[in-house]
Amino acid sequence: MKIKDLAGAAFPELSAQLKGVSSDIEIAGITADSRQVKPGDLFVAVAGTKANGTAYIADALSRGAAAVVAADSTDTGADVPVFGLSEPRRFLAKAAAAFYGRQPETMVAVTGTAGKTSVASFTRQIWAHSGLAAAMIGTTGVVAPGRNDYGSLTTPDPVSLHKLLKELADAGVTHAAMEASSHGLDQSRLDGVRLAAAAFTNLGRDHMDYHPTVEHYMASKMRLFSTLLPKGAPAVIFADDQWSDQAIAAARKAGQDVRTVGRKGEFLTLKRVEHFRHKQSAEVHVGDDIFEIHVPLAGDFQIANALVAAGLAMSTGISAKAAFSALEKLQGASGRLELVGHTKDGALAYVDYAHKPDALENVLTSVRPFTTGRIIVVFGCGGDRDKGKRPIMGEIATRLADVVIVTDDNPRSEVPEVIRAEIMATAKGATEIGDRAEAIRTAVGMLKSGDTLIVAGKGHEEGQTIGSVTLPFSDHEEVRKALGGL
Numbered sequence: 160m161k162i163k164d165l166a167g168a169a170f171p172e173l174s175a176q177l178k179g180v181s182s183d184i185e186i187a188g189i190t191a192d193s194r195q196v197k198p199g200d201l202f203v204a205v206a207g208t209k210a211n212g213t214a215y216i217a218d219a220l221s222r223g224a225a226a227v228v229a230a231d232s233t234d235t236g237a238d239v240p241v242f243g244l245s246e247p248r249r250f251l252a253k254a255a256a257a258f259y260g261r262q263p264e265t266m267v268a269v270t271g272t273a274g275k276t277s278v279a280s281f282t283r284q285i286w287a288h289s290g291l292a293a294a295m296i297g298t299t300g301v302v303a304p305g306r307n308d309y310g311s312l313t314t315p316d317p318v319s320l321h322k323l324l325k326e327l328a329d330a331g332v333t334h335a336a337m338e339a340s341s342h343g344l345d346q347s348r349l350d351g352v353r354l355a356a357a358a359f360t361n362l363g364r365d366h367m368d369y370h371p372t373v374e375h376y377m378a379s380k381m382r383l384f385s386t387l388l389p390k391g392a393p394a395v396i397f398a399d400d401q402w403s404d405q406a407i408a409a410a411r412k413a414g415q416d417v418r419t420v421g422r423k424g425e426f427l428t429l430k431r432v433e434h435f436r437h438k439q440s441a442e443v444h445v446g447d448d449i450f451e452i453h454v455p456l457a458g459d460f461q462i463a464n465a466l467v468a469a470g471l472a473m474s475t476g477i478s479a480k481a482a483f484s485a486l487e488k489l490q491g492a493s494g495r496l497e498l499v500g501h502t503k504d505g506a507l508a509y510v511d512y513a514h515k516p517d518a519l520e521n522v523l524t525s526v527r528p529f530t531t532g533r534i535i536v537v538f539g540c541g542g543d544r545d546k547g548k549r550p551i552m553g554e555i556a557t558r559l560a561d562v563v564i565v566t567d568d569n570p571r572s573e574v575p576e577v578i579r580a581e582i583m584a585t586a587k588g589a590t591e592i593g594d595r596a597e598a599i600r601t602a603v604g605m606l607k608s609g610d611t612l613i614v615a616g617k618g619h620e621e622g623q624t625i626g627s628v629t630l631p632f633s634d635h636e637e638v639r640k641a642l643g644g645l
């Protein structure tokens with residue numbers, strides 16, 4: 160593809176700079192990582208959290224880059240043009256979209272602190288229930304007809320993302336739901352995606368290592384409405400969160416068709432909810448119609464997620480009736496309050512991905528109504544991530560559970576004992592067991608009839624990162640092994 164076609168109408172700033180021979184430069188590929196440059200590639204130098212890509216222009220050139228885009232145009236002395244653009248990350252996304260050229264025709268994105276993976280997964284399931292070839296892209300990876308790949312980032316970098324979207328479109332996928340993380344939005348990872356609708360779930364404390372303030376965190380999330388979703392497109396917003404009004408205001412300001420869902424929702428109004436052990440039923444009003452919905456999952460928050468997903472599906476052509484009937488067969492996203500097994504006398508063991516305060520609070524509150532005995536929780540906090548959440552989570556665990564075991568999550572480059580001590584500081588009466596497998600065995604061994612065990616923080620993850628090494632580890636497997644050994 161020629162660089163002039165890549166720039167095209169999508170990036171007038173670059174088109175304006177292209178003249179003469181440089182506009183005919185043939186681009187073989189695009190990357191923002193100099194180490195991945197192959198001869199003929201376009202290297203886009205972006206500023207990151209650890210390094211600035213401009214420092215690697217020389218490296219990219221030595222590997223055969225055909226052109227470079229950076230924040231400033233500089234003369235490299237080499238026979239390769241360096242185009243200066245004010246927003247290289249945004250260009251990277253637009254260029255990747257143009258380079259790969261195709262995406263599933265109908266795409267939606269969901270943002271929020273908690274519930275993104277669940278909503279993306281439920282939306283895919285509702286579409287699939289209506290016979291559509293549907294996919295989801297998020298924390299748990301990629302799920303599409305005939306495809307289930309484990310993932311690493313919640314929102315992939317733009318080059319991987321658009322390569323994936325083309326693959327999905329080529330494989331016949333027409334509908335895709337993706338997660339928009341605050342990092343992804345802030346770093347313009349999905350600026351090249353054409354969205355038919357978008358959603359907001361809620362805002363809580365997370366990623367305060369990355370965002371200087373909560374307002375910055377919220378503003379990053381709001382880019383989904385203010386910058387990415389086209390004017391007039393449906394914006395599905397969960398109405399019962401304390402940040403809902405701000406999200407509604409952002410979407411209204413951007414001229415979108417705001418559709419609120421929840422108890423205060425006007426598009427889908429939640430009336431009555433009944434919680435059972437493994438399922439919930441609710442009454443939902445849609446205009447003048449009243450529906451009884453049944454969701455075969457535990458956890459109050461799953462009703463909220465199900466409504467947001469139904470709102471997205473209905474905003475992309477699915478009828479209310481079809482959306483709600485699909486909810487009856489919903490499968491939870493892997494590791495989201497997932498019942499992994501039970502003891503012989505019926506104590507339940509769940510694996511959950513709560514790794515931030517609100518999520519932990521929600522999950523522990525959700526299991527209380529059906530726990531006649533004790534709630535036992537095993538959790539830790541990841542290293543190299545927001546340290547401020549550790550004491551908050553310690554307090555929540557001891558307030559809402561009866562037995563708390565503090566263990567390791569992914570310590571990464573941090574000293575595990577230090578992370579645990581920061582949690583233990585507020586977790587009065589908690590037991591500390593660093594080895595996660597041993598912590599799970601101990602907790603399972605304590606279970607008596609009526610108890611509920613929550614192993615929180617790692618959900619679907621299949622490894623544990625200690626230092627720079629990731630060893631195979633699965634909470635599911637450890638819980639099953641421990642239950643089997645009883």
Ligand SMILES: CC(=O)N[C@H]1[C@@H](OP(=O)(O)OP(=O)(O)OC[C@H]2O[C@@H](n3ccc(=O)[nH]c3=O)[C@H](O)[C@@H]2O)O[C@H](CO)[C@@H](O)[C@@H]1O[C@H](C)C(=O)N[C@@H](C)C(=O)N[C@H](CCC(=O)O)C(=O)O
Pocket residue numbers: 191192193194205206207208209210211212215298311312313314315316317340341342343
């Ligand atoms: C903090 C963060 O978001 N980092 C992501 C970001 O890296 P960065 O921009 O900070 O990179 P950097 O190391 O400062 O380097 C700057 C630039 O120089 C380039 N470089 C660097 C070295 C070199 O030799 N040559 C070179 O060209 C890099 O490729 C990069 O383009 O861009 C990279 C490429 O897209 C990502 O891989 C990387 O994710 C790291 C691995 C990460 O852990 N991210 C997490 C925090 C994350 O994004 N999480 C969110 C939210 C999760 C949730 O749901 O809660 C997610 O969407 O997954």
Ligand SMILES: Nc1ncnc2c1ncn2[C@@H]1O[C@H](COP(=O)(O)OP(=O)(O)OP(=O)(O)O)[C@@H](O)[C@H]1O
Pocket residue numbers: 271272273274275276277278298313338360361460461463464492494495496511512513514517518519521522618
């Ligand atoms: N709507 C919700 N409100 C509050 N807590 C929720 C909600 N949905 C899920 N949770 C909690 O958050 C955890 C993660 O859920 P999910 O994976 O769907 O969210 P996410 O936004 O994708 O999270 P992440 O950013 O970590 O990928 C769940 O295991 C549960 O504990």
Ligand SMILES: N[C@H](CCC[C@H](N)C(=O)O)C(=O)O
Pocket residue numbers: 313514540541542544568569616617620
């Ligand atoms: N996407 C999140 C996942 C955190 C999961 C938790 N197990 C941890 O390692 O902290 C992050 O990278 O911050």
Ligand SMILES: [Mg+2]
Pocket residue numbers: 275276297298299313338
């Ligand atoms: Mg997620």
